[in-house]
Amino acid sequence: MSEPRPLAAMLEEWEPVIGLEVHVQLATQSKIFSPSAIEFGAPPNSLTDPLVLGLPGTLPSFNLAVLQLALKLGVATSSQIRARSRFARKHYFYPDLPKGYQISQFDEPLCENGHLDVIIGGALKRVKLQRIHLEEDAGKTTHVGATSHVDLNRAGVPLVEVVTAPELGSAAEAGEFMRSLHRLVRWLEISEADMEKGQLRCDANVSVRLRGEDRLGQRAELKNINSFRFVEHAIEHEIVRQIRILEAGGRVTRETRLWDAERGQSAPMRSKEEANDYRYFPDPDLPPLVVDGAIMSSILRTLPELPAVRFERYQKLHGISPDDARTLVGERALADYFDAAVAAHPSERGGRMIANWMLTELLGALHASNTPVARSPLAPTTLTALVVLVENGTISGKIGKEVFEESYRTGEAPAAIVERRGLQQISDTGVLWEIINRIVAANTKQAEAYTVGGKDGLFGFFVGQVMKETQGRANPVITSDLLHKRLGR
Amino acid sequence: MTSAFWSVADTARRIAAGEISATQVLETTLARITAVDPTLGAYLAVDVAGARAAAADIDGRRAVNAPLPPLAGVPIALKDVLVTRGLATTAGSKILEGWVPPYDAHVVDKLRTAGAIIVGKVNCDEFAMGSSTENSAYQPTKNPWNLERVPGGSSGGSSAAVAAGLCAASLGTDTGGSIRQPAAFCGVVGLKPTYGRVSRWGVVAFASSLDQVGPLTRSVADAALVLQAIAGFDPRDATSLDAPVPSFSEALTGDVAGLRIGLPQEFFEAMDDEVRAAVQKTVAALVERGAETVDLSLPHTAHALSAYYLIAPAEASSNLARFDGVRFGQRAQATDLLEMYARTRGAGFGPEVKRRIMLGTYALRAGYYDAYYKKAQQVRTLIKRDFDRAFRFCDVILTPTTPTAAFAFGAKADPVDMYLADVFTLSCNLAGLPGISVPCGLTSDGLPIGVQLLGKPLDEVTLLRAGGVIESAVGLGERRPPAIAALAAPARITRPGVVAPGGDA
Numbered sequence: 001m002s003e004p005r006p007l008a009a010m011l012e013e014w015e016p017v018i019g020l021e022v023h024v025q026l027a028t029q030s031k032i033f034s035p036s037a038i039e040f041g042a043p044p045n046s047l048t049d050p051l052v053l054g055l056p057g058t059l060p061s062f063n064l065a066v067l068q069l070a071l072k073l074g075v076a077t078s079s080q081i082r083a084r085s086r087f088a089r090k091h092y093f094y095p096d097l098p099k100g101y102q103i104s105q106f107d108e109p110l111c112e113n114g115h116l117d118v119i120i121g122g123a124l125k126r127v128k129l130q131r132i133h134l135e136e137d138a139g140k141t142t143h144v145g146a147t148s149h150v151d152l153n154r155a156g157v158p159l160v161e162v163v164t165a166p167e168l169g170s171a172a173e174a175g176e177f178m179r180s181l182h183r184l185v186r187w188l189e190i191s192e193a194d195m196e197k198g199q200l201r202c203d204a205n206v207s208v209r210l211r212g213e214d215r216l217g218q219r220a221e222l223k224n225i226n227s228f229r230f231v232e233h234a235i236e237h238e239i240v241r242q243i244r245i246l247e248a249g250g251r252v253t254r255e256t257r258l259w260d261a262e263r264g265q266s267a268p269m270r271s272k273e274e275a276n277d278y279r280y281f282p283d284p285d286l287p288p289l290v291v292d293g294a295i296m297s298s299i300l301r302t303l304p305e306l307p308a309v310r311f312e313r314y315q316k317l318h319g320i321s322p323d324d325a326r327t328l329v330g331e332r333a334l335a336d337y338f339d340a341a342v343a344a345h346p347s348e349r350g351g352r353m354i355a356n357w358m359l360t361e362l363l364g365a366l367h368a369s370n371t372p373v374a375r376s377p378l379a380p381t382t383l384t385a386l387v388v389l390v391e392n393g394t395i396s397g398k399i400g401k402e403v404f405e406e407s408y409r410t411g412e413a414p415a416a417i418v419e420r421r422g423l424q425q426i427s428d429t430g431v432l433w434e435i436i437n438r439i440v441a442a443n444t445k446q447a448e449a450y451t452v453g454g455k456d457g458l459f460g461f462f463v464g465q466v467m468k469e470t471q472g473r474a475n476p477v478i479t480s481d482l483l484h485k486r487l488g489r
Numbered sequence: 490m491t492s493a494f495w496s497v498a499d500t501a502r503r504i505a506a507g508e509i510s511a512t513q514v515l516e517t518t519l520a521r522i523t524a525v526d527p528t529l530g531a532y533l534a535v536d537v538a539g540a541r542a543a544a545a546d547i548d549g550r551r552a553v554n555a556p557l558p559p560l561a562g563v564p565i566a567l568k569d570v571l572v573t574r575g576l577a578t579t580a581g582s583k584i585l586e587g588w589v590p591p592y593d594a595h596v597v598d599k600l601r602t603a604g605a606i607i608v609g610k611v612n613c614d615e616f617a618m619g620s621s622t623e624n625s626a627y628q629p630t631k632n633p634w635n636l637e638r639v640p641g642g643s644s645g646g647s648s649a650a651v652a653a654g655l656c657a658a659s660l661g662t663d664t665g666g667s668i669r670q671p672a673a674f675c676g677v678v679g680l681k682p683t684y685g686r687v688s689r690w691g692v693v694a695f696a697s698s699l700d701q702v703g704p705l706t707r708s709v710a711d712a713a714l715v716l717q718a719i720a721g722f723d724p725r726d727a728t729s730l731d732a733p734v735p736s737f738s739e740a741l742t743g744d745v746a747g748l749r750i751g752l753p754q755e756f757f758e759a760m761d762d763e764v765r766a767a768v769q770k771t772v773a774a775l776v777e778r779g780a781e782t783v784d785l786s787l788p789h790t791a792h793a794l795s796a797y798y799l800i801a802p803a804e805a806s807s808n809l810a811r812f813d814g815v816r817f818g819q820r821a822q823a824t825d826l827l828e829m830y831a832r833t834r835g836a837g838f839g840p841e842v843k844r845r846i847m848l849g850t851y852a853l854r855a856g857y858y859d860a861y862y863k864k865a866q867q868v869r870t871l872i873k874r875d876f877d878r879a880f881r882f883c884d885v886i887l888t889p890t891t892p893t894a895a896f897a898f899g900a901k902a903d904p905v906d907m908y909l910a911d912v913f914t915l916s917c918n919l920a921g922l923p924g925i926s927v928p929c930g931l932t933s934d935g936l937p938i939g940v941q942l943l944g945k946p947l948d949e950v951t952l953l954r955a956g957g958v959i960e961s962a963v964g965l966g967e968r969r970p971p972a973i974a975a976l977a978a979p980a981r982i983t984r985p986g987v988v989a990p991g992g993d994a
Contacts, residue, residue, distance in 0.1 A: 053816055055591075055592070055816075056578070056812075056817075057590070059727065060727065089807050091853075093810070093813060098811065100811045100812075277855050279807070279853035285728065
């Protein structure tokens with residue numbers, strides 16, 4: 001076999017086409033069709049009741065809190081919301097599916113034809129969402145040797161399944177889609193979306209075709225992708241696998257493959273497990289799910305400005321770099337902090353400065369003390385007050401960092417710290433001229449070496465002396481200006 | 490005088506008045522079960538200890554003059570598809586043998602609250618699939634009027650127990666006629682409420698969009714009392730109706746003057762002559778008392794049976810998927826998962842249940858759904874519209890309950906013949922309407938004949954009112970099933986020993 005070509009070379013000829021099916025657990029107190037509680041890591045089968053166990057005679061009744069959360073996502077993705085959607089039964093036998101069917105939605109899903117604006121590099125890419133539907137999670141089966149253990153704590157946890165159009169062009173784009181969706185659902189406070197806890201799960205449909213080709217290639221479905229890292233790794237692996245098959249003159253089989261993260265490869269599921277006719281039909285135990293005007297208006301009223309919108313606004317309105325804007329919208333609390341700080345700034349142009357202080361000083365201090373942004377001891381208005389002191393020359397940037405540190409630690413207002421400790425910047429030329437004169441007189445040798453001998457490096461020495469004399473309070477611009485005059489060059 | 494055939498109201502009133510204790514009433518019932526049921530086969534389980542404790546509780550409350558609930562001390566039997574906490578529930582199937590549920594059905598809750606004594610669980614066709622109770626995996630139940638005949642089904646244990654005085658009333662379920670048809674066969678009253686009137690929480694599901702729980706009683710007044718106890722909204726059943734529940738007993742005014750009775754021609758085409766004569770006599774009696782008749786047509790009736798036998802099996806095939814041997818009930822030994830499923834379900838389900846699972850699975854297959862299940866639902870809509878239109882011209886619709894009186898065991902060996910026994914009753918379920926069967930005479934062989942009334946949605950009141958008039962005009966009066974009279978031990982109000990009826994007690 002010849003030396004395998006690098007992926008980049010393959011991709012000059014081949015175009016990957018990727019669609020994702022993402023399951024997001026919704027953060028309700030109780031399950032989608034029963035009052036049984038939800039909690040990660042509870043002892044196996046402790047979060048069950050007759051309904052969760054699928055006992056004969058039990059009936060589902062829909063938890064309306066689920067609808068609220070799902071609608072937030074529907075509205076945030078500009079989806080069409082069905083006024084009457086329907087639950088359908090999806091049948092298959094497996095020990096962790098207690099009823100022998102999963103209650104899902106089939107031909108009448110809650111949301112259709114939405115889109116998600118994905119941050120890719122510095123720009124947004126609009127990815128079409130075919131549908132977002134509601135369903136119940138299954139339980140969990142673990143195999144220990146010849147024994148299988150079923151834990152039904154997860155059975156009945158509410159899920160939304162988000163299905164994209166097949167229009168992601170690379171493993172990296174798929175990864176960014178997952179990050180953007182993760183950011184959005186956390187932003188909307190509808191899910192913790194912790195992939196390690198299975199609260200966000202991804203299946204990927206992957207195919208490749210020659211560039212310029214219109215028809216989609218045969219696809220394979222990858223299941224069991226459980227981390228952001230694996231999303232990209234698994235998809236990239238699949239792209240390479242398919243290209244190699246096609247380049248060797250073979251054909252891609254339509255199949256479902258399980259990603260094995262430990263081995264870094266996928267393997268087809270046994271056909272027995274996937275040869276299912278799900279026999280969907282409308283669940284006769286559940287009436288149509290009705291979304292009325294009252295629910296919609298409450299959703300619309302309370303919907304926050306979305307991360308993609310802020311990402312653009314921060315760049316356009318505040319001149320913030322794409323990287324910084326992306327960091328700021330990484331978490332709603334951080335973006336909210338930024339907006340509150342900017343709102344407190346007297347001018348329109350405080351954004352960049354505030355962003356700089358947030359992303360360096362504030363985030364540094366928060367990380368160091370492992371404190372979430374939402375519980376920052378330094379209020380956004382306090383940060384703005386400090387930024388203003390630096391901007392109007394009351395204190396220098398260097399002193400500003402000192403004041404930041406003290407204010408963060410003690411909660412004292414920056415202006416009070418400056419006043420109490422006498423940290424105001426000295427910009428009075430008379431005062432500075434007198435100090436400079438004194439320093440030059442005391443260091444005649446160095447002054448001569450600089451002025452006559454051309455030793456440029458000594459200029460810094462004199463700035464340092466002035467700063468030492470003034471405990472750093474000398475206005476650096478005026479100091480430098482006066483020093484040049486006094487030293488003759 | 491024995492309490493065995495007392496009405497529900499009489500039983501409760503006499504206990505409340507201190508004429509007799511709840512324990513005495515129960516012991517009479519238990520003694521009668523011991524004497525009669527080995528022959529009749531109505532009960533699958535008798536909860537002797539639980540019933541005695543409940544009766545003692547009523548007597549205790551009575552002793553301290555605590556207020557007694559409306560059905561205090563009334564012995565009631567439950568069709569074995571109703572889930573009972575701590576009391577085995579089999580749905581007439583081997584697959585559930587030995588299953589002891591951890592919760593009570595909503596109707597069982599309601600009956601207990603109303604003071605009723607749950608005597609035990611009565612036989613039925615497996616998972617309520619059948620019209621003769623011959624599909625029970627446990628035992629046949631005989632018709633108290635003629636032991637060679639079936640009691641009807643699927644609530645055959647319920648109708649037989651009530652007719653034979655082995656309880657004051659019973660609950661059944663009706664998916665395509667399973668309350669009304671056995672009521673007609675056993676000469677008792679059977680009421681199928683409006684879909685959603687009574688909660689299905691705790692009813693082992695056959696066909697979710699058709700199933701409804703209702704009373705089988707010896708009188709229309711008793712049906713009203715039991716319905717009162719079990720009706721009403723339940724948030725645990727999403728198809729339960731949040732509608733006010735009227736006072737059903739007040740409906741029994743005995744007045745049908747001006748009542749417009751619809752006679753749909755499609756329901757008078759094929760039936761036994763004796764059934765036709767009895768139904769005509771019933772209509773005449775109503776007219777005599779001031780009712781009017783309206784000839785009308787329900788044109789889509791001919792398609793009801795086909796639609797029903799697609800919808801009901803489709804839903805059943807789905808509802809029965811949970812019987813997989815994993816969490817409850819019987820599990821067969823096997824070396825792998827697929828084999829475990831196949832063996833458990835292969836051994837656990839009887840032939841009729843398997844037939845319907847296969848029918849339903851086929852109807853829901855991808856690519857066949859539109860042609861079968863969806864088409865059947867469209868027919869269902871047309872049938873509903875037929876009734877909506879008909880009720881613009883009449884207040885209640887009257888038909889025979891069944892084309893014939895009770896048939897002999899084994900007479901309907903071909904499943905399709907058996908399905909045809911429900912031809913008059915299943916439209917009512919497809920349309921979600923209330924229906925009642927009231928006895929209206931006996932055949933020359935001494936077998937009961939039933940007449941069926943169908944009402945507007947939530948209009949059980951009119952059914953009870955008209956049913957009460959039929960009962961007093963052409964009902965069976967004090968006639969009791971002769972076949973079991975000889976079996977009944979003389980009335981004795983003593984504590985019998987161990988009660989072990991013809992099932993596993």
